[in-house]
Amino acid sequence: MNLPIETVDLGKQYGKVTAVKHLSxxxxxxxxxxxxxxxxxxxxxxxxxxxxxxxxxxxxxxxxNTRVRLGSQEPWAAVGYLVEIPHSYQxxxxxxxxxxxxxxxxxxxxxxVSRIIERMGLSAYADRRAxxxxxxxxxxxxxxxxxxxxxxxxxxxxxxxxxxPAGIVEIRELLLELTREQGVTVFLASHILxxxxxxxxxxxxxxxxxxxxxxxxDELERDRHRRLLLRARDLEAARLALATAGYPAKTLQDxxxxxxxxxxxxxxxxxxxxxxxxxxxxxxxxxxEEDLEQYFLRLxxxxxxxxxx
Amino acid sequence: xxxxxxxxxxELRKATRSRMPLFTALGFLVVACGLAFLMxxxxxxxxxxxxxxxxxxxxxxxxxxxxxxYLGILGQALAAAGLLLFSLVESWVFGxxxxxxxxxxxxxxxxxxATLLLAKFLVVVLWSLLLTAMLVLxxxxxxxxxxxxxxxxxxxxxxxxxxxxxxxxxxxxxFPFAFFASVGRGYLLPIGVTLLLLxxxxxxxxxxxxxxxxxxxxxxxxxxxxxxxxxAASYLLVLLAGLAGLAGTYLWWxxxxxxx
Numbered sequence: 001m002n003l004p005i006e007t008v009d010l011g012k013q014y015g016k017v018t019a020v021k022h023l024s025x026x027x028x029x030x031x032x033x034x035x036x037x038x039x040x041x042x043x044x045x046x047x048x049x050x051x052x053x054x055x056x057x058x059x060x061x062x063x064x065n066t067r068v069r070l071g072s073q074e075p076w077a078a079v080g081y082l083v084e085i086p087h088s089y090q091x092x093x094x095x096x097x098x099x100x101x102x103x104x105x106x107x108x109x110x111x112x113v114s115r116i117i118e119r120m121g122l123s124a125y126a127d128r129r130a131x132x133x134x135x136x137x138x139x140x141x142x143x144x145x146x147x148x149x150x151x152x153x154x155x156x157x158x159x160x161x162x163x164x165p166a167g168i169v170e171i172r173e174l175l176l177e178l179t180r181e182q183g184v185t186v187f188l189a190s191h192i193l194x195x196x197x198x199x200x201x202x203x204x205x206x207x208x209x210x211x212x213x214x215x216x217x218d219e220l221e222r223d224r225h226r227r228l229l230l231r232a233r234d235l236e237a238a239r240l241a242l243a244t245a246g247y248p249a250k251t252l253q254d255x256x257x258x259x260x261x262x263x264x265x266x267x268x269x270x271x272x273x274x275x276x277x278x279x280x281x282x283x284x285x286x287x288x289e290e291d292l293e294q295y296f297l298r299l300x301x302x303x304x305x306x307x308x309x
Numbered sequence: 310x311x312x313x314x315x316x317x318x319x320e321l322r323k324a325t326r327s328r329m330p331l332f333t334a335l336g337f338l339v340v341a342c343g344l345a346f347l348m349x350x351x352x353x354x355x356x357x358x359x360x361x362x363x364x365x366x367x368x369x370x371x372x373x374x375x376x377x378x379y380l381g382i383l384g385q386a387l388a389a390a391g392l393l394l395f396s397l398v399e400s401w402v403f404g405x406x407x408x409x410x411x412x413x414x415x416x417x418x419x420x421x422x423a424t425l426l427l428a429k430f431l432v433v434v435l436w437s438l439l440l441t442a443m444l445v446l447x448x449x450x451x452x453x454x455x456x457x458x459x460x461x462x463x464x465x466x467x468x469x470x471x472x473x474x475x476x477x478x479x480x481x482x483x484f485p486f487a488f489f490a491s492v493g494r495g496y497l498l499p500i501g502v503t504l505l506l507l508x509x510x511x512x513x514x515x516x517x518x519x520x521x522x523x524x525x526x527x528x529x530x531x532x533x534x535x536x537x538x539x540x541a542a543s544y545l546l547v548l549l550a551g552l553a554g555l556a557g558t559y560l561w562w563x564x565x566x567x568x569x
Contacts, residue, residue, distance in 0.1 A: 045568070048567075048568060051416065051417040052416070052417055053413065053416050053417065053566070053567045053568070054566040054567065054568050055564075055566055070563070070564055070566075071422050071562070071563035071564060073418075073419050073420065073421055074419075076417045076418050076419045077419035079417060081417060083413050084413075085410060087409055087410030087411050087413075087414075088411065089323055089326075089409065089411060090409065091323070091326040091327050092322065092323065092326055096322060096326070099322075100319050100322070100323075101414065103315035103316070103318060103319055104315070104319070104414070104415070104418040104419075104420055105418065105419060106311060106312055106315065106419065106420065145414065
């Protein structure tokens with residue numbers, strides 16, 4: 001399998017602080033890999049190591065089958081990136097900033113600048129100085145610089161930062177299109193879980209420098225907690241009826257019955273029929289599914305918020 | 310070569326779009342005007358006193374409204390102001406990438422770091438030479454307007470060569486400031502070092518060791534009487550300081566962690 005990104009036991013230590021440790025990642029070609037973590041978890045340090053900006057204390061990283069080395073020219077011709085806040089030369093216009101980026105990628109056609117300006121919705125701002133752009137448009141300019149030279153691999157650190165909801169949808173569709181139609185691989189560091197769950201095929205969860213878990217979106221579906229919540233006028237009678245039918249239920253403090261039986265979760269209509277037949281019809285039936293945010297918080301050992309139906 | 314041309318284009322575009330060329334040019338214009346003002350006073354001391362430009366107690370001994378004297382102090386001024394303004398140019402060209410957060414866009418690109426750095430140094434040299442040319446031309450013009458005496462072709466030729474060599478010595482002297490801007494990730498460290506070197510340069514010159522302190526050598530070279538104190542080692546030390554600056558900057562850009 002072709003692996004645009006592969007790290008083996010990668011780690012970085014700053015003095016006594018371990019920013020990243022024992023990081024072994026494998027990102028497959030054409031996939032969107034989301035690298036999830038809280039602020040300070042080690043996401044940006046990892047991206048900087050992948051880009052050869054900082055030297056790993058331990059381990060190695062390969063990007064597009066090239067061993068990453070500090071200060072090397074390889075393999076950056078085919079890599080686009082956005083690291084942290086997308087700074088630009090404030091006194092240059094949007095067009096000039098992109099022209100600078102184009103000249104830093106020899107072989108990129110001059111027309112690529114106008115093309116990417118149009119694609120990123122920056123046409124109205126092409127002659128505006130970068131210093132006068134809104135945060136959202138500055139982010140678009142940063143993404144335009146990353147995409148300008150049609151890279152095979154994109155390393156994006158919080159790409160949705162500063163974008164409005166329409167902009168987020170637009171960027172999501174753009175990334176999906178790039179992966180589907182051009183086979184571009186995307187490595188996306190983010191703490192915006194809702195965004196990641198809509199976009200990524202594979203997710204890596206990093207916490208305090210360690211990779212806690214790597215999973216496919218399908219695995220996430222399987223692993224995340226689900227429960228069926230029931231309310232009835234006679235809660236004890238309902239619990240007994242369910243227990244008799246082989247569905248053990250737990251009574252919660254708020255006067256709700258909780259079932260975690262897989263059949264009950266997949267067929268709540270059967271449970272409703274059963275209770276109606278037992279003479280204790282439910283007044284409320286709710287299947288709750290843990291979302292990515294709660295799954296993530298549970299995994300990193302923090303208390304989550306509310307689950308949703 | 311194509312990469313270098315592109316990198317030079319980038320650096321020139323960044324420089325010409327900023328206000329720094331204007332500010333540095335204004336700095337040198339102030340120097341030129343200050344010297345012309347001094348020459349005016351030497352040329353017309355009674356008039357200067359009568360219109361209140363100088364006090365009645367002003368001591369004008371030691372100076373003369375002549376081209377040789379004018380070009381001599383112009384060289385000294387170029388050495389001192391050049392160290393300050395050229396190091397400012399160097400600090401801005403390199404330090405701005407950290408101060409503005411744009412450095413990361415230069416790191417993972419298919420262009421050699423050496424090429425990017427060479428382009429920056431070339432633009433600093435060009436910029437410094439243009440500032441020098443402007444200072445010399447404006448000073449010559451003001452000297453002519455004031456009507457200084459003893460302006461023979463030999464004096465102009467000698468003065469111009471002295472100014473050009475002094476400028477080159479200062480330009481080489483400020484190469485290490487690219488390193489200080491890189492290590493200090495911005496402008497503060499190189500500007501602080503510049504001020505420190507100006508102070509040390511004066512102390513060392515008073516102590517009689519100025520000819521072996523690279524940052525005092527341009528001023529000594531520019532002075533007609535002090536040039537005799539310089540020997541081959543003085544120029545070699547300037548060259549070594551410059552080369553150390555180039556090498557240090559390259560090694561820092563190539564091998565230091567860039568986490569900002």
